[in-house]
Amino acid sequence: MAGGIQTLCAIVPTPAQAFLTGLMSLSSFIRSTSLRGLANRLCLSALPLLLVGWVSGPQSTFETAGPVARSQTGLFYVTLWVTMIIFVLVAGVLAYATIKFKARNPDDEHAPVPPQGHGNPLVELGLIAASIFALVIIAVPTIRGIWYTYDVPEAEKANAYEVTAIGYQWWFKFEYPSEQIDNVGTLVNANELVIPAGRPVRINLRTTDVIHSFWVPKLAGKVDMMPNRGNHLWLQADEPGYFWGQCAEYCGESHAVMRFRVIALNEADFAAWLADQKKPARTVEAPADDAPKAQLAGYTFVNPGRNAPGWTKEFDDAPFDHWVQKQFPDKDEDPALIAAGRKLFQEKNCITCHTVRGHEGGGLTAPDLTHIGSRTTIAGGLLENSPENLHRWLRFPDEVKPGNKMWVGIGAMAGYMKADANGALTVKNIEVNDDEARALVAYLHSLK
Ligand code: CUA
Numbered sequence: 001m002a003g004g005i006q007t008l009c010a011i012v013p014t015p016a017q018a019f020l021t022g023l024m025s026l027s028s029f030i031r032s033t034s035l036r037g038l039a040n041r042l043c044l045s046a047l048p049l050l051l052v053g054w055v056s057g058p059q060s061t062f063e064t065a066g067p068v069a070r071s072q073t074g075l076f077y078v079t080l081w082v083t084m085i086i087f088v089l090v091a092g093v094l095a096y097a098t099i100k101f102k103a104r105n106p107d108d109e110h111a112p113v114p115p116q117g118h119g120n121p122l123v124e125l126g127l128i129a130a131s132i133f134a135l136v137i138i139a140v141p142t143i144r145g146i147w148y149t150y151d152v153p154e155a156e157k158a159n160a161y162e163v164t165a166i167g168y169q170w171w172f173k174f175e176y177p178s179e180q181i182d183n184v185g186t187l188v189n190a191n192e193l194v195i196p197a198g199r200p201v202r203i204n205l206r207t208t209d210v211i212h213s214f215w216v217p218k219l220a221g222k223v224d225m226m227p228n229r230g231n232h233l234w235l236q237a238d239e240p241g242y243f244w245g246q247c248a249e250y251c252g253e254s255h256a257v258m259r260f261r262v263i264a265l266n267e268a269d270f271a272a273w274l275a276d277q278k279k280p281a282r283t284v285e286a287p288a289d290d291a292p293k294a295q296l297a298g299y300t301f302v303n304p305g306r307n308a309p310g311w312t313k314e315f316d317d318a319p320f321d322h323w324v325q326k327q328f329p330d331k332d333e334d335p336a337l338i339a340a341g342r343k344l345f346q347e348k349n350c351i352t353c354h355t356v357r358g359h360e361g362g363g364l365t366a367p368d369l370t371h372i373g374s375r376t377t378i379a380g381g382l383l384e385n386s387p388e389n390l391h392r393w394l395r396f397p398d399e400v401k402p403g404n405k406m407w408v409g410i411g412a413m414a415g416y417m418k419a420d421a422n423g424a425l426t427v428k429n430i431e432v433n434d435d436e437a438r439a440l441v442a443y444l445h446s447l448k
Pocket residue numbers: 167168170211212213247248249250251252255256258
């Protein structure tokens with residue numbers, strides 16, 4: 001096995017390499033029998049390397065990008081070092097005693113019991129004092145961290161931007177209470193929280209159903225979204241950037257895929273984004289001759305099946321650039337196909353649950369799709385918003401996200417399926433074929 005891992009190490013990048021090297025050392029350690037092997041392999045090489053392997057990635061809490069996350073990571077390190085020192089001291093004494101006093105021959109095995117004492121008051125008091133000291137070292141920054149992360153510091157309150165995040169099974173709605181649209185009300189967005197960089201953002205946390213939890217590993221978290229109770233947290237991104245978010249409280253069958261994104265923009269870009277978002281949905285005029293010119297062109301759809309990866313490497317490598325790209329209309333738009341999609345969006349009853357402001361949709365139970373074409377992800381941050389993925393989501397929603405409301409319905413409203421006489425979801429209610437999905441994709445992607 002070690003040989004295979006070594007070959008892998010030669011071709012994979014550093015954090016993964018460190019992780020694999022760590023694993024390799026760990027496996028040699030498990031096979032080794034000598035204490036010296038333990039000390040050399042585990043303590044000196046494997047452990048730090050294993051740690052390096054864990055610190056990287058889009059949901060790493062070690063690569064912090066804001067003051068709240070830094071405060072949380074700082075606290076983690078204080079706790080880590082204090083407990084590490086205690087571990088080394090206790091394990092050292094234990095190892096010393098084990099080696100120094102072990103039985104070396106049959107005589108030792110039957111030696112008389114050494115004289116028994118009743119403890120050493122100085123050592124005992126010393127250990128109690130040392131324990132209290134260690135707890136104080138951890139408690140002071142912990143309490144300071146709790147206060148700091150609880151709410152925006154007083155001095156910066158006036159500068160804070162306010163957003164409300166609402167958890168649904170299984171997606172996030174974001175409301176911008178300071179952005180009001182005439183005759184509409186509050187600006188809302190789904191699954192992608194766009195915030196100003198370099199400025200504190202206070203997030204009110206709500207839920208419409210069960211307990212969810214709001215977590216952006218590189219910025220802040222986690223705080224629960226509780227039914228019938230207002231919660232909040234604050235975060236700040238140092239620089240413009242693209243961050244992963246995740247529901248961090250078990251909330252039902254698709255909890256693990258209840259994700260979102262945070263996009264931090266500089267002040268000017270943020271203002272421009274808000275202005276765009278306040279506009280009603282973009283309309284692409286249908287041509288007089290309304291035969292779609294490319295009914296089946298553009299991409300080939302092959303259902304990749306359950307649990308297929310939801311994004312490409314290109315997107316993963318540069319998500320922020322992809323987000324910027326998404327703000328502009330696609331180059332190969334087909335107005336006739338878009339018009340057909342808009343019609344299908346009504347006929348398939350999508351409008352009952354989804355809002356497309358300025359177009360026909362007015363439903364409030366599902367994500368607002370007014371500007372869905374400008375988002376990088378769909379299905380609660382699970383899939384990259386590519387034509388193929390949106391097609392897959394519209395054709396096979398239950399494969400992508402088990403139990404989702406578009407499939408099972410919500411309350412008395414049927415979804416793709418509806419209940420039979422026994423209450424089982426066996427009757428097909430909405431069906432979307434490949435051609436229809438293609439038209440719906442063209443329409444939804446035109447909503448910039
Ligand atoms: Cu929502 Cu877990």
